[in-house]
Amino acid sequence: MAQQPEGPIxxxxxxxxxxxxxxxxxxxxxxxxTVGFLGLIDTGPAKVAPPTWGERLSMIPGFLRNLVYWSVExxxxxxxxxxxxxxxxxxxxxxxxxxxxxxxxxxxxxEKQFVQMLRGHHTGRTSAPITLIRxxxxxPWLYRTTDxxxxxxxxxxxxxxxxxxxxxxxxxxxxxxxxxxMIFE
Numbered sequence: 416m417a418q419q420p421e422g423p424i425x426x427x428x429x430x431x432x433x434x435x436x437x438x439x440x441x442x443x444x445x446x447x448x449t450v451g452f453l454g455l456i457d458t459g460p461a462k463v464a465p466p467t468w469g470e471r472l473s474m475i476p477g478f479l480r481n482l483v484y485w486s487v488e489x490x491x492x493x494x495x496x497x498x499x500x501x502x503x504x505x506x507x508x509x510x511x512x513x514x515x516x517x518x519x520x521x522x523x524x525x526e527k528q529f530v531q532m533l534r535g536h537h538t539g540r541t542s543a544p545i546t547l548i549r550x551x552x553x554x555p556w557l558y559r560t561t562d563x564x565x566x567x568x569x570x571x572x573x574x575x576x577x578x579x580x581x582x583x584x585x586x587x588x589x590x591x592x593x594x595x596x597m598i599f600e
Contacts, residue, residue: 422449423448423449423452424440424448424449424451425450425452426440426450426453427455427456427598428454429457429458429585430456430457430582431529433456434533436453436454436455437453437460437538437568438536438539440453441539441541444542450542450543452543453544453545453546453569454545454546454547454548455546455547456548456594457548457550457582457585459563459564459565460538460563460565461534461538470560474560539568540567540568540569542569542570543569544572544573545565546575546598547565547573548575548577548585548594548597548598549563549574550576550582550585551577551579551580552580552581552582553581562574575597575600577590577597
């Protein structure tokens, strides 16, 4: 606030940072500030109301589409790399001499604390429209609506889908020009 005492605030967050950007927007609005831009990159709200049976049935085409994207696009390869990475980390946990066990332990504790914080957090509504930039390739097992559930927390959600990327590489250097265009559309 000291850096910009007047005028609209522009916020952008990726993954866990998107939760923070949305909550900051809500708190700023509660203080009377205007949020001119609220950009969230590839994350849904902390808690989403369970879908009704009608909503679940309407999600079947999206689930099948995501299953195809997940199988064909980057997420499939990333998932295999993640499995290999997790196997290596497991090896480090078992054999601390290989290095990384203390670092991995700290990371796991922080991750666990963050997940616990999200479970207790109640996402509030914002009056600022949300610009959601999401990867086309979403996990089919966690399928949600196209806006990933943000329609419960904002009156307007503008969804921009980034093809050929997944959650892990949407902010990769190679994809920055595409991401930048989507942010400033």
